[in-house]
Each structure stands twice: as structure tokens, then as C-alpha cells.
Amino acid sequence: MPDAPTIPAPPKERRGPSSTSGPFALLEQIAGMIILTARSTVAMLTPPFSWTDEFIEQAWLIIRRCAIPVMVSTTFFGLGAPGLQGGNITYIFGTVDRLGAFFVMASVREFAPWINGMVIAGVGGTAICADLGARKVRQELDALAVLGLDPVRTIVVPRFLALGLITALMNLVAIVFGVLGGWIAAVVVFGDTTAGYLSTFTSNFTMPDLIGSVLKTSLFGFIIAVVCCYKGMHVKGGAEGVGKAVNQAVVISFVAIWAFNFLFTTTMLAAFPETGNLH
Helix, strand or coil, rough: CCCCCCCCCCCCCCCCCCCCCCCHHHHHHHHHHHHHHHHHHHHHHCCCCCCCCHHHHHHHHHHHHHHHHHHHHHHHHHHHHHHHHHHHHHHHHHHHHHHHHHHHHHHHHHHHHHHHHHHHHHHHHHHHHHHHHHHHHCCCHHCCCCCCCCCHHHHHHHHHHHHHHHHHHHHHHHHHHHHHHHHHHHHHCCCCHHHHHHHHHHHHHHHHHHHHHHHHHHHHHHHHHHHHHHHCCCCHHHHHHHHHHHHHHHHHHHHHHHHHHHHHHHHHHHHHHHHHCCC
16 A cells, blocks of 8 residues: 655744743833833722722731831841941940931931831732732632723722832831830940930931931832732732742842832932931
8 A cells, every 4th residue: 555645744833032031021021010000000090999998908907917027127127237236336436326316317218118118028018919819810800800890990909009008107117116226225225315316316307308218118119019919910820820929029029129229219319418417
């Protein structure tokens, strides 16, 4: 019998650069986060405002989860690095009371907002990412779309707004407990007076310091919300994918906070050079 004719194999499909890895994936995620930010802002400012109840619930959850970690972290950090080390230097020169002035820069401007943002990202942001990731795996987000509900308006907006506002609110708590850590170092450890510590603190404290600190942490919260919501809504691979998304979300949030903190502080010092002077 003659051999059966052989059918030539179809030519291999030529694939372009993969969009799931490398710089293309990074650009895709950045674009996706920018789009999610725009959609969330529009949904937040336009009716119907059906997200108000969910916003209150999410705000309370963030406060309940993050309040104690923020208090403990800022107190001990204020006592440890700037408090004891800065106190040692001022003690050598006999000017321990100047530690209060140092804490305007250390607590109000720098480490209290930074630690606050890191705690919110590591505790509140990861919880939101895991929650949205689990909803994505269970196809709840698709079900909302089928029912005619916008997942961005229903799910993302309340978390976006809650993180932005509560991060700024928790920053005020972080400042108070950071200054408390400095007071422990100055008064309890190095023997300064409470009046001397608070006098140099208040004489160097300015309104641009406070407004800049609150504004910066509010923007921290919005950045955390966008990153964590985006990663949670784009989970792939079941439960394992949720874990990977949470890890990626917290790392991206940390890096974004560090970079934005540098840019914001540099801009603020350029706009208000008097805040860099200690009196």
C-alpha cells in the first residue's frame, strides 16, 4: 500500500514580546493602576453614592487593625533611634532640651508619617488585597458586573477613600506617640524637664510641617489603596495567586512610599525653606 500522504505541520506562530513578564508587565501594571485611580476618583465624586456604608465599615476596620501597631511602632522608634541617639549627642553638649526641636523634624516631618504608611500598607493594605483577591477567585467581582453593579464603585471606592482619610488620621496619632517616645528619652533617660522639651518643640513647630505631614500620609493611603486593590482584582491562580498578589502588593506599596516620601519632602523643603531651620 502506498504511504499515506503526510500533512505538513502548520508554521509556528511568531510571538512578539510577552506582555506578562519583564518591562511590559511593569508598564501594564502602572497603566492599570493609573486607570483604576481615575475610575475611582470619578466614581467617588459622581452619584450614586452607594458606597457610604461600606466606607464607614472599611474605615473602622483599618482603625481597629492598625491603631495599636502604629502607636507601639512610633513610640519605640521615637525612643530608640532619634530619642536615645539624638539625646546622646545633645547630652554631650549640655543641650538636652534641644531634643524637642529635633523631634519636629524627626517625628512630625519624617519618621511618624513613614512608619504610619508602612504599618497601614503592611496591615490594612494586605488585608484589603487578600479580601479582593479571594472575591476574584470566587468570581464575586464578575457576579457584580453581571448584576449591573460597577465593582470599582461598589468595592474599590470605599477602600480607596477609607485608606486615604484614615492614613492621615492615624498620622496624627503617630506624631503624638512619636513625640511621646522623644519625651521618654529626654526626660526619663537624660533628665531634661518636660517644659524644656515641649518649649523647643513648640518653638520650631510650624503649620507647614503639620499640613505637609497630613497631606503626605493621605497620599500614602491613596497609593496603598490603588496598589492593593489593583493587585487583588487581578489575581490569577487560585489561593496561591492570592498569596503572591499580597506579597507583590506590600512590596510595591513600600517602594512607592519610600520614593514618594523622598519627592514630597524635597519639594516641601524647597517650597518652605524656613522649615529646615532649628531655632
